[in-house]
Amino acid sequence: MDRTVPARAQLADFLRERRNTAGLTYSQMTKILGGQPSAATLERAASGSIVPTLETVRDFIIATTTEKETFGPEPALHAGRELCIRARRITRAPYYVRKAPDPTLVSDTAGFLKALRHQHVWSGYPTPGEMESMSGPGKLPRTTVRRIINGEALPVDPQQAIAFLIACHVIEEADLELWLAAAVRAFKEDRTRAKRTKNISQWENAYQEMEEKAKAKEDATVTALHEEEKKAA
Template identity: 35%
Template sequence: MGRTENPIDYELPGRGRLAELLRGERARAGRTYDELATLTGVSAATLKRAASGKVTPKESVVEAFLGACESGSRTITLAKNMRRQARRDERGGHTRVLAVTVNAPDTLSDALIALHRNYGAPPYREMQERAGGAFQLPLSSISRILQRQMLPVDEQQMAAFLQGCRVPGPEQEEWLQAWRRAMRSTTPGFYTPKVVEELIHQTLGAAPRELDSRQAAIRRRLDRMDKPKLSGSVTEAEILLRTVSDRIVHRDWRHGRATAMAEQPVA
């Protein structure tokens, strides 16, 4: 006979209800935690914590747990919704936020943080996987966005962030329009040194050593500015970015031309 489980922790009601559902499904399936661990590849200790009410398990753990119990699709969907609600409760509950009210960088920053919380505060790596990988949504960008250190640097990254949060498709276009309004705004605060560094990294990707030193020089110049605010329709940060891009294009053109000349057959 197996050991009696500890009582469910209902300190956070949403977590407690999720744990209750998981335990109920395990009892219905007649599985032990060790058997579930064998079927799912998730440790028995992790599965026990998921059904304790003391923690909010990852969505992948919930899916694996219920899949091994052969639960129905409605039960799995209900459990996933309960998990998201528990994550919202952990972070202060649901915050009403409308895309149409966003028209500046600071309000967009607040809205993105609220969106992340409202959709269950998914872990960064889960967001990255949903968005299509590290190229679409780097972990460092997620962290900076949610710490109000930067905004999505382009529409592609904004769309990736929304996908990572599982914002429904019909709502995503409204949020992309909100991003466009915020980027057209002259409100200070978008082109901070961290954002410029991110733009350079994502636009240029892996670069030779001399480019790395140039990036460092740009960062030093930006740090000497009146930070963290850089305002105006054309900021010094933008000029620096354009200068770097022009130099790289010119360098690559010269390199390509030299290579082509070297490869020409000798007459």
């Protein structure tokens, strides 16, 4: 196996271990998946010589999920996604990109757009096609993705911004809340942009809704921890 890029090798090791545990050939995996991706594609994904697409990693994990995995494929899907993103970041991102962008530092729309583009780089340069398919029909057209990552346009509304961020692997409500707060702050600061925005209040409403979701999730987590502590006691 190619180990010239450690991050790629770690992903390949993860995938190979799953296949060995499941005791499947690549051809058997392809049959489980209904014929696509091909056995050759799955084998290349575990070769360590390339970084496979997130979709291929997902298919690989689904095909190798066994009944012994109590919580189903979700933990492995999360781990595989993180390994794939890390490998992409190492092989695609410029050497000077050392950390994720901080939306709390955004003060205007130029900064907001720059931060979105930085997040796209940090997430390993997902292609416009990948981002469109991750977001669902009509939510994030690939032409719009190209305009955002080229610095030509901002998302047209909060839903499009959220779709872009999720496609760049910002998935936690608390993190999305910070990004929406940054958007509200940016549009308020940029008076010219604010006047051209049809309804700036929609950004404020989206931020408030995400804030409530983040708070509800945090409360639910705290409650669950308290319940576990009671049981342990």
